[in-house]
Amino acid sequence: MITIAIDAMGGDHGLEVTIPASANVVDSHQQINLILVGLEAQIRKKLDQHRCANRDRISVQPASEIVAMDDPPALSIRKKKDSSMRVAINLVKDGVADACVSAGNTGALMGTAKFVLGTIRGIDRPAICAILPRITGSTYILDLGANVDVSPEILFQFGIMGSQLIESHEERSNPTVGLLNIGVEEGKGDETIKAAAELFKNSSLNYVGYVEADHIFMGGTDLIVCDGVLGNVALKASEGVAQFIMSVIKQEFTSSVFNKLSALAARPTLNAVKSRLDHRRYNGANLIGLNAVVVKSHGSADATGFRHAIEYAMKSSGSGLVERISQHIAARMETEAVRENASTA
Amino acid sequence: MITIAIDAMGGDHGLEVTIPASANVVDSHQQINLILVGLEAQIRKKLDQHRCANRDRISVQPASEIVAMDDPPALSIRKKKDSSMRVAINLVKDGVADACVSAGNTGALMGTAKFVLGTIRGIDRPAICAILPRITGSTYILDLGANVDVSPEILFQFGIMGSQLIESHEERSNPTVGLLNIGVEEGKGDETIKAAAELFKNSSLNYVGYVEADHIFMGGTDLIVCDGVLGNVALKASEGVAQFIMSVIKQEFTSSVFNKLSALAARPTLNAVKSRLDHRRYNGANLIGLNAVVVKSHGSADATGFRHAIEYAMKSSGSGLVERISQHIAARMETEAVRENASTA
Numbered sequence: 107m108i109t110i111a112i113d114a115m116g117g118d119h120g121l122e123v124t125i126p127a128s129a130n131v132v133d134s135h136q137q138i139n140l141i142l143v144g145l146e147a148q149i150r151k152k153l154d155q156h157r158c159a160n161r162d163r164i165s166v167q168p169a170s171e172i173v174a175m176d177d178p179p180a181l182s183i184r185k186k187k188d189s190s191m192r193v194a195i196n197l198v199k200d201g202v203a204d205a206c207v208s209a210g211n212t213g214a215l216m217g218t219a220k221f222v223l224g225t226i227r228g229i230d231r232p233a234i235c236a237i238l239p240r241i242t243g244s245t246y247i248l249d250l251g252a253n254v255d256v257s258p259e260i261l262f263q264f265g266i267m268g269s270q271l272i273e274s275h276e277e278r279s280n281p282t283v284g285l286l287n288i289g290v291e292e293g294k295g296d297e298t299i300k301a302a303a304e305l306f307k308n309s310s311l312n313y314v315g316y317v318e319a320d321h322i323f324m325g326g327t328d329l330i331v332c333d334g335v336l337g338n339v340a341l342k343a344s345e346g347v348a349q350f351i352m353s354v355i356k357q358e359f360t361s362s363v364f365n366k367l368s369a370l371a372a373r374p375t376l377n378a379v380k381s382r383l384d385h386r387r388y389n390g391a392n393l394i395g396l397n398a399v400v401v402k403s404h405g406s407a408d409a410t411g412f413r414h415a416i417e418y419a420m421k422s423s424g425s426g427l428v429e430r431i432s433q434h435i436a437a438r439m440e441t442e443a444v445r446e447n448a449s450t451a
Numbered sequence: 452m453i454t455i456a457i458d459a460m461g462g463d464h465g466l467e468v469t470i471p472a473s474a475n476v477v478d479s480h481q482q483i484n485l486i487l488v489g490l491e492a493q494i495r496k497k498l499d500q501h502r503c504a505n506r507d508r509i510s511v512q513p514a515s516e517i518v519a520m521d522d523p524p525a526l527s528i529r530k531k532k533d534s535s536m537r538v539a540i541n542l543v544k545d546g547v548a549d550a551c552v553s554a555g556n557t558g559a560l561m562g563t564a565k566f567v568l569g570t571i572r573g574i575d576r577p578a579i580c581a582i583l584p585r586i587t588g589s590t591y592i593l594d595l596g597a598n599v600d601v602s603p604e605i606l607f608q609f610g611i612m613g614s615q616l617i618e619s620h621e622e623r624s625n626p627t628v629g630l631l632n633i634g635v636e637e638g639k640g641d642e643t644i645k646a647a648a649e650l651f652k653n654s655s656l657n658y659v660g661y662v663e664a665d666h667i668f669m670g671g672t673d674l675i676v677c678d679g680v681l682g683n684v685a686l687k688a689s690e691g692v693a694q695f696i697m698s699v700i701k702q703e704f705t706s707s708v709f710n711k712l713s714a715l716a717a718r719p720t721l722n723a724v725k726s727r728l729d730h731r732r733y734n735g736a737n738l739i740g741l742n743a744v745v746v747k748s749h750g751s752a753d754a755t756g757f758r759h760a761i762e763y764a765m766k767s768s769g770s771g772l773v774e775r776i777s778q779h780i781a782a783r784m785e786t787e788a789v790r791e792n793a794s795t796a
Contacts, residue, residue, distance in 0.1 A: 241698050241699070254640070254641055288679070295680075296680075318683075319684045319685075319688035320687040320690045323691035323695040324691045324694050335640075338664070342663045343688040343692075344688045347667075347689040347693055348696060349669050350668040350669060351693060351728060353586050354724055354728060357586075358724045359720050364719075367716075368717040372714065372720075374710070374713070375704055378703045378706075379699055379700050383696060
C-alpha cells in the first residue's frame, strides 16, 4: 500500500477540488490510502457529499491553519506551524505517509518542505520538475521557478536529478539531456550556461548540447535543464499561446451558423484534440532534491487535474527516486574527492 | 514615394523568397520603390522568372558577397564589406533608401547596422522589437535576443523605444507598458528588474507593473519589456507550442476516414483558424534604437512572410520613429541634467 498525505485546504479552490479528486483516486486505485489534512469538520462534511465506495481508505488528519496563496513563504514557515501544508509534510517526515501533494502557495510549499524534510546530501538546491507534452512522448523540464540565481554546478545537479527522475518513471535509461539556451551554437549564452555545458560534457549524463525553447514541444530531448526564470517564462508563454489558440478555434467555430454546423460535424475530432491538449493530464510537478516525494499541483487545478497530481505522487513514491538521486550524487562526490586527493597528492 | 533596400541574398532561402515577395510588393503598393541588393546576374535572372507589372519600380544594386547564416557577426563586419547586407544598409545611410529589410543572420545584421548607421544619441543599446498576436489587437515585445546582459536603465530605454514605436504605428497614444517577470507581486525577480521597475514607476510611461509570460498572448498590455534571453525563450516556446498544437489538430483530423470527412465539413473554419494563427502575418521585427529603420525578417520566412516584413518596413519608415525616439530621449536627458544641476547646486 502507498499512503499519500493531501493538503486538503491548498490551492485556489481548496476542498471543492481536493475532496472529489481524493474520492475518485481511492475508487480508481486499490493500493492507495489517502490522509486528508486540514479543517476536520469541513473535510468530513465535504466528504459526506461525495459518493466514495472506498471511504475506509481515506482518513482525516486535523490541521487548524491554512497557508494563503499570497502568504510570504518565510512567514508561513515561522508562524503557521499547524497549517494543512505543514502537517501534511510532517506526516511524510514521520513516515506515516510516503508522499504528499499540495496545490498551495509554491514558495511556501518549497520552503516548508526544505525546512521539514531537508535536501538530499550533496544537492545544493531542490528544484521544480514538470512534464510537458510532445507529439510522441513527453519532455521533463526543470527548474520551473524555485531558483532565480543558479551556478553551473546547480544546473548540473538539476541534470542529475532530472535524469534519475526519468529513469525511475519511464522506460528510458540514459535519457538525453539538453541545456536551454538562446541558440544551439557553442558561443551562445552567458558565462554560467557555458560553464554548465562543460560540466555536462565531462559527465556520464547523456548530454546532447544546447536546445532552444521551441524544442521543449517539438524536439526529442528527454530532459531540458534551465534556471527557474527561463523555465517559468517558457512554461507561462506556452500556457498563454495554448489558451490563445484554443480561444481562436472556439471563436471561429461559433462565428456563424454554418461554422456552428461544421463544428457539430467535427465535434468528435475537436474533442480528441482538446483531450490530447488537456493540460490537466500533465498536472503535478515534483519538488525534486528533497529527502521525500512532494508533488505540487497547479493552484488553479480542478478535480481532474488534482487527481492527476495525486496519481503522479503515487508513481513517484514507488519509484525509489530519492535513493537513486542520493546514490548518484554520493558516487559523484566520492569520485571528485578521489580526484582532488590525487591532484593534491 | 518610399524606397526600401532589400538584402536579396539573406535568409535560409535567399532569392527564392526575396524576389517573388518583392515583385508582389511593387504590384500591391503604388508608392514604393525597391532596390534589390546582391549578385546582379542571379537577381536579374530570377526577376525574369516572375510576373511583375511594375518592374520599373524595382532596381538592382550589385553586391559581390553574402553573409552566411552562421558567420560570426564580427567577421562579417570586418571582412565582408561588399555583402548584400552591408550594401543594403549603406544605401540607407547614404539616403538612397528610407529603410532596409533582411532575412539574414540576426547578429551580423544588428552588428553591421549599429556600425554603419549608429545608435540614436542617448540610447545605449538597440533592441529587436516584434509584434505578437492576441485575441484582440497585438502585443509589442522587446528585446528578442540582441541583448543578453541588461541594466535597469537599458530596460527602461527599451520601454521608451517600444512606446514610441507603438504610438507611431498604431492608433494608441500612451500605450501600456509591462515588465516581464516570474510573478506579478512586488518582491518577484532579481535586482535588475526591481530597479528597472522603479525607473518605470517614476517616469511618464504608462507603466502597469510586472506581467508574466502568458500575458503576452492573453493579456491586454500594449508593450512588454524584457531582456533578450527572456524574450527569446518566450518567443521560441510559443512557436514550439503553436507548432505542436497545429500538428495535433492535423493528426486528429486525418486519423480516420470519419475524421477526414469531418475535416472536409470543417475546412472553411479550420482555414480561418489557420489564417488567424499564421505567424507569417507577424513577420518583421524592428531593429529599434538605430538612426534609421532596419527590419529583420525571420530567416526561414517564405515569400508571404517576407512580403509582410517589407510592408512592415514601409509602415515604419513613414512613421517618424527615429525622430520620435530621439526627441523623447533628448528631453529626458535634459530633464535629468537639470535635476543633477539642481541637486549639486
